Amino acid sequence: MRRFQKLLPFLTLIVLFIALWIASPYFLTQTNLSSLVRQTAVINIMALGMTIIIISGGIDLSVGSILAMGGLVGTMAMEKGLPIWIGIAIGLGVGFLCGLLNGVLITQLRIAPFIVTLGTLGIFRGSTLLISGGLPVHNIPAAFSYLGGGNLLGVPFVLWILIACALAVHFILEHTRLGRYAFAIGSNPAAAVYAGIPVAFHTVSVYAIGGLLTGLAGMIEASRLMTGQPTAGSGYELQAIAAVVIGGGSLHGGEGSVVGTLIGAFIMGLLANGSDLLGISNYVQQVIIGAVIILAVAVDELRKRRA
Amino acid sequence: MLLALESVRKRFGGVTALSDGNLSVEAGQVHLLMGENGAGKSTLMKIVAGMIPRDEGRMLWRGQEVFPRSPSDASALGIAMVHQESLLCPHLTVAENIFLGREPVIVSRRQMVEHAARLIREYGFPLAAEDRVDRLSPAGKQMVEICRAVHNGSSLLIFDEPTSSLSLDETEAVFRIVRDLRERGMGVIYITHRLDELRAIGDRVTVLRDGATVHTSPLSDVTTGQIISLMVGRPVSAIYSREALTPGKPLLQVEKLNSAKVHDISFTLHAGEIVGMAGLIGAGRTELCEALFGVDPLRSGSIRVDGRPVSIRSPQDAVRAGIALVSEDRQRTGLALRLPIGANIAMANVPAISPGGVLNLRKQTSNAVHFIDKLRVRASSPRQLAGRLSGGNQQKVVIAKWLFRGARIFLFDEPTRGIDIGAKIEVFEIMHELARSGAAILMISSEMSELLQVADRILVMRAGRVAGELPGRTTQEEIMHLAALEKTA
Numbered sequence: 181m182r183r184f185q186k187l188l189p190f191l192t193l194i195v196l197f198i199a200l201w202i203a204s205p206y207f208l209t210q211t212n213l214s215s216l217v218r219q220t221a222v223i224n225i226m227a228l229g230m231t232i233i234i235i236s237g238g239i240d241l242s243v244g245s246i247l248a249m250g251g252l253v254g255t256m257a258m259e260k261g262l263p264i265w266i267g268i269a270i271g272l273g274v275g276f277l278c279g280l281l282n283g284v285l286i287t288q289l290r291i292a293p294f295i296v297t298l299g300t301l302g303i304f305r306g307s308t309l310l311i312s313g314g315l316p317v318h319n320i321p322a323a324f325s326y327l328g329g330g331n332l333l334g335v336p337f338v339l340w341i342l343i344a345c346a347l348a349v350h351f352i353l354e355h356t357r358l359g360r361y362a363f364a365i366g367s368n369p370a371a372a373v374y375a376g377i378p379v380a381f382h383t384v385s386v387y388a389i390g391g392l393l394t395g396l397a398g399m400i401e402a403s404r405l406m407t408g409q410p411t412a413g414s415g416y417e418l419q420a421i422a423a424v425v426i427g428g429g430s431l432h433g434g435e436g437s438v439v440g441t442l443i444g445a446f447i448m449g450l451l452a453n454g455s456d457l458l459g460i461s462n463y464v465q466q467v468i469i470g471a472v473i474i475l476a477v478a479v480d481e482l483r484k485r486r487a
Numbered sequence: 488m489l490l491a492l493e494s495v496r497k498r499f500g501g502v503t504a505l506s507d508g509n510l511s512v513e514a515g516q517v518h519l520l521m522g523e524n525g526a527g528k529s530t531l532m533k534i535v536a537g538m539i540p541r542d543e544g545r546m547l548w549r550g551q552e553v554f555p556r557s558p559s560d561a562s563a564l565g566i567a568m569v570h571q572e573s574l575l576c577p578h579l580t581v582a583e584n585i586f587l588g589r590e591p592v593i594v595s596r597r598q599m600v601e602h603a604a605r606l607i608r609e610y611g612f613p614l615a616a617e618d619r620v621d622r623l624s625p626a627g628k629q630m631v632e633i634c635r636a637v638h639n640g641s642s643l644l645i646f647d648e649p650t651s652s653l654s655l656d657e658t659e660a661v662f663r664i665v666r667d668l669r670e671r672g673m674g675v676i677y678i679t680h681r682l683d684e685l686r687a688i689g690d691r692v693t694v695l696r697d698g699a700t701v702h703t704s705p706l707s708d709v710t711t712g713q714i715i716s717l718m719v720g721r722p723v724s725a726i727y728s729r730e731a732l733t734p735g736k737p738l739l740q741v742e743k744l745n746s747a748k749v750h751d752i753s754f755t756l757h758a759g760e761i762v763g764m765a766g767l768i769g770a771g772r773t774e775l776c777e778a779l780f781g782v783d784p785l786r787s788g789s790i791r792v793d794g795r796p797v798s799i800r801s802p803q804d805a806v807r808a809g810i811a812l813v814s815e816d817r818q819r820t821g822l823a824l825r826l827p828i829g830a831n832i833a834m835a836n837v838p839a840i841s842p843g844g845v846l847n848l849r850k851q852t853s854n855a856v857h858f859i860d861k862l863r864v865r866a867s868s869p870r871q872l873a874g875r876l877s878g879g880n881q882q883k884v885v886i887a888k889w890l891f892r893g894a895r896i897f898l899f900d901e902p903t904r905g906i907d908i909g910a911k912i913e914v915f916e917i918m919h920e921l922a923r924s925g926a927a928i929l930m931i932s933s934e935m936s937e938l939l940q941v942a943d944r945i946l947v948m949r950a951g952r953v954a955g956e957l958p959g960r961t962t963q964e965e966i967m968h969l970a971a972l973e974k975t976a
Contacts, residue, residue: 354594354596355593355594355595355596356592356593357591357592357594359594360583360587360590363576363578363579364576364579364587366578367576367578367579368574368575368576368577370574371573371575371576371584371587372576372587372588373558374538374558374570374574375558375559375587375588376558376562376589377587377588434576434577434578434579435578
């Protein structure tokens with residue numbers, strides 16, 4: 181029974197998949213699945229970073245703004261004539277630095293992550309708008325569209341990126357000191373300090389990795405739209421957090437997994453995609469997704485209470 | 488000499504926590520560190536463990552002066568602390584906790600589990616390397632901390648009241664481990680409040696009072712009575728005795744009570760009576776109180792208060808019926824630590840200080856003054872935060888809260904845990920006063936000597952049931968026999 185409940189998110193995903201397959205003839209077409217993957221990849225990659233942060237007992241509300249800043253600065257670099265790969269590297273670098281700043285503020289000022297990132301949510305977004313003058317960047321080399329829109333071995337290129345990121349984050353969490361410390365810090369911060377763990381350094385690392393992944397997501401988003409949008413990604417932070425939470429992550433820290441987060445993100449992606457296919461309005465979609473978040477956490481709580 | 492502390496001083500702001508701390512520990516020796524709360528034991532140990540720096544004085548480690556600046560500094564020297572409140576990561580496994588802070592950059596799970604399992608086997612602990620720590624008992628958690636210390640190559644282990652939350656079996660296990668560590672040539676500093684366990688474990692004893700070391704000698708050179716006098720600074724009788732009162736009418740009648748954790752409980756508390764409740768940890772004593780207080784839902788059975796049947800489905804119902812729970816964990820369930828004393832005392836009876844539905848703060852304060860005076864709470868003012876009081880004074884505030892509410896049936900769950908000997912006697916006196924004024928009292932305690940001093944009769948619980956009742960003048964052996972029948976039979 182307990183095992184069944186643990187598998188519940190996965191089973192939900194399968195059931196949802198089959199139901200959509202039956203309900204809509206368009207669901208299992210390559211076009212639709214590709215677009216599903218492309219839509220979810222951005223949130224998914226952000227959510228992977230968020231997973232480490234949440235496991236360490238933190239939260240990052242600024243990821244939507246980081247995504248916009250990364251995408252915008254990266255595309256601006258390309259607009260200025262820099263090679264595509266440098267533009268992408270700059271986008272990632274901006275994300276990394278934003279995450280780093282969050283981590284430094286949290287550990288040095290000893291302010292709750294919720295507050296710090298609520299502040300930087302505004303700071304990063306405002307800065308992005310200032311840098312761009314509020315205008316999107318359009319003048320981007322055509323080849324850049326491959327990142328978000330290309331195919332490799334018959335599947336969207338972003339799927340490979342997602343797989344690579346997921347494997348990397350999984351490896352970090354389960355097989356490296358950094359991952360172990362993220363769990364330890366989230367599980368009992370005092371114990372982590374007393375075990376001699378450099379808590380500040382690892383906390384900063386966690387946010388920096390989250391920022392880096394968000395910068396990557398920002399470049400993918402820019403590539404998909406072929407614009408650097410200063411307003412991109414607003415509200416994405418909540419979707420990323422929701423993915424982690426649906427996948428069994430605990431906002432108290434110490435719990436969460438890559439597989440869980442992927443399932444969480446895909447459940448939300450399928451709900452959105454399915455609603456589109458079935459002609460369910462965007463308004464109703466929001467209600468459904470909100471309900472699913474509460475339901476998923478309620479089921480998880482029930483499981484833990486019984487265990 | 489493993490460790491020597493000489494004239495160590497520590498000041499926090501204007502308060503001197505430690506004025507003259509002296510202690511020397513040899514390898515292969517269990518050194519008891521005794522003193523009342525606030526005597527400076529914790530401060531001294533925190534200095535040794537690198538948690539706080541000393542202001543003055545010397546700390547010699549194997550003859551060399553050292554300045555550990557962090558717990559990891561201390562652990563690099565070979566000093567480790569087994570904490571009273573477990574400092575482990577609950578979501579991680581036993582093996583992961585043992586190696587925490589010492590893993591290589593890339594972690595090999597298999598190797599770690601094997602290594603941990605070997606360590607656990609060597610000490611014969613009942614642990615599994617891959618169990619999650621949040622599933623362990625308090626004793627199990629301490630064993631994990633011990634494994635961690637041993638793995639880190641520690642040669643001095645500090646135990647801070649290790650048995651305060653352990654069952655008798657587990658206490659025995661901890662004693663065995665401590666003796667084993669001593670045999671292996673480690674130095675052990677052992678802090679305890681439990682006078683009944685001194686002789687079972689100690690070689691030497693050092694007593695601290697008001698921040699200074701007042702005595703150090705082999706344990707065999709002093710009597711327990713002398714130790715108490717040294718701790719308190721005046722001659723104190725370790726034995727409290729009270730005159731028995733004639734019990735009045737039945738105040739609480741419990742019949743065939745069942746909850747998820749206790750079964751078929753029947754007993755009666757009379758006005759003017761203190762009934763003790765003994766049992767091993769896990770026998771269901773706290774769970775019974777929680778069921779009576781409406782925290783844990785009742786499945787069947789009846790409760791009568793003052794002869795009238797009452798239905799208790801929530802703490803609200805219990806309080807309305809005049810039942811008070813002075814819980815085991817007063818910091819968590821007894822007090823709002825960040826609120827002033829006055830607010831805490833008024834907590835269960837806010838309407839009484841709110842004429843016309845508006846909170847009258849002046850009334851709250853004058854009420855607090857009344858109870859602070861009556862129960863002799865040592866506080867700077869009624870506006871002092873509850874979290875700033877000592878354990879004994881916090882306990883008095885909890886009792887004041889229920890007095891103000893007009894409770895007549897008191898469930899005391901380990902009322903003397905974590906409070907000084909002096910305050911302990913005061914709490915007993917307050918309980919006696921309550922009984923004299925017609926209250927009925929149920930008192931849980933894991934210290935049998937305490938029950939024998941205070942209780943008029945003693946109920947013994949075992950495995951969720953009342954295993955039997957004994958008169959107040961019984962013996963520890965009788966209690967143990969009932970509490971652990973399966974094991975002695």
